[in-house]
Amino acid sequence: MSNPHYKLYPKKHVTVIKAPFSGGQGKSGVEDGPEQLLKSGLLHQIESLGWECSVADPLEGLDSAKMKANVEDVYERCKRPQMVSECCERIYKAVETCHQQGSFPLTVGGDHSIGMSTITAFVNAHPNGGIIWVDAHADINTSSTTCSGNLHGCPVAFAMGLDRKNWPPQFKWLDALKTLVKPEQITYIGLRDVDAGEKKILRDLGIKAFSMYHVDKYGINEVVRMAMEAVNPSGENPIHLSYDVDGIDPLYVAATGTPVRGGLTLREGLFIVEEVANSGNLAGLDIVEVNPSLATTDIHIVDTVNTGLSIAKCALGDTIL
Numbered sequence: 001m002s003n004p005h006y007k008l009y010p011k012k013h014v015t016v017i018k019a020p021f022s023g024g025q026g027k028s029g030v031e032d033g034p035e036q037l038l039k040s041g042l043l044h045q046i047e048s049l050g051w052e053c054s055v056a057d058p059l060e061g062l063d064s065a066k067m068k069a070n071v072e073d074v075y076e077r078c079k080r081p082q083m084v085s086e087c088c089e090r091i092y093k094a095v096e097t098c099h100q101q102g103s104f105p106l107t108v109g110g111d112h113s114i115g116m117s118t119i120t121a122f123v124n125a126h127p128n129g130g131i132i133w134v135d136a137h138a139d140i141n142t143s144s145t146t147c148s149g150n151l152h153g154c155p156v157a158f159a160m161g162l163d164r165k166n167w168p169p170q171f172k173w174l175d176a177l178k179t180l181v182k183p184e185q186i187t188y189i190g191l192r193d194v195d196a197g198e199k200k201i202l203r204d205l206g207i208k209a210f211s212m213y214h215v216d217k218y219g220i221n222e223v224v225r226m227a228m229e230a231v232n233p234s235g236e237n238p239i240h241l242s243y244d245v246d247g248i249d250p251l252y253v254a255a256t257g258t259p260v261r262g263g264l265t266l267r268e269g270l271f272i273v274e275e276v277a278n279s280g281n282l283a284g285l286d287i288v289e290v291n292p293s294l295a296t297t298d299i300h301i302v303d304t305v306n307t308g309l310s311i312a313k314c315a316l317g318d319t320i321l
């Protein structure tokens with residue numbers, strides 16, 4: 001049995017948007033995530049669920065290695081703002097095209113910086129939409145609060161326009177967008193490593209967040225229900241899922257850049273996706289931070305990549321029975 005309905009996608013067409021991007025953090029290898037997932041059968045698995053599939057490669061032609069090596073690409077605390085901005089603008093346009101054409105955008109990273117593109121493209125297409133951000137981290141540092149300067153810790157803040165006056169000047173495309181993400185449009189599941197500055201932002205803006213504490217306390221079913229209710233109170237609006245594989249425990253997902261113990265089990269992690277897909281409102285998905293080169297054994301690669309594939313399949317209607 002596969003999922004009965006995708007309200008927004010009667011044509012059942014998916015565009016896999018490759019985002020082999022690693023400029024939002026220092027480690028290399030995460031740019032190989034998309035290729036690894038494709039090599040392991042992503043397209044075939046999507047097609048076997050009854051979707052037509054095409055691939056977009058918005059970063060094609062960029063010399064990412066050279067861009068990443070440019071030590072002059074710094075603005076105050078922020079590392080590589082030129083690279084992040086240029087790549088994220090391209091990814092924004094690819095996701096925007098999907099929304100315009102009624103093709104499901106499945107963006108495969110790469111690091112989570114690209115979330116600033118996918119969620120802003122989503123709210124510009126669906127101003128009443130809701131976002132569920134599955135992650136160990138809140139990714140809501142601003143250009144002023146970031147300690148590391150790595151922009152993969154900042155995409156939510158940028159997508160919301162926080163601390164805009166201190167943005168690196170390169171982010172003109174983002175500054176020019178008609179719609180940015182509002183605090184009531186986003187919620188989190190899986191948090192367990194949140195910086196002090198981020199806690200203050202979450203509290204001050206009243207952003208609903210479900211940490212691992214809430215998963216333990218209420219169970220994953222109730223947490224997903226509350227999360228969907230938080231960002232989609234009518235039950236009718238589109239939902240975008242931005243899925244950092246580090247939301248799931250490193251026991252299952254070892255090959256990722258910033259693993260944190262005490263995370264979601266594999267089943268909890270997949271249940272979130274099954275349940276959002278089941279609502280019929282799923283409008284798009286990101287799968288990010290798969291980094292095959294951080295594995296110490298082949299099993300780590302297989303586990304992590306298979307988890308990414310399972311997230312994609314659950315989003316597109318795969319069910320156990």
Ligand SMILES: [Mn+2]
Pocket residue numbers: 112135136137139152244
């Ligand atoms: Mn993240």
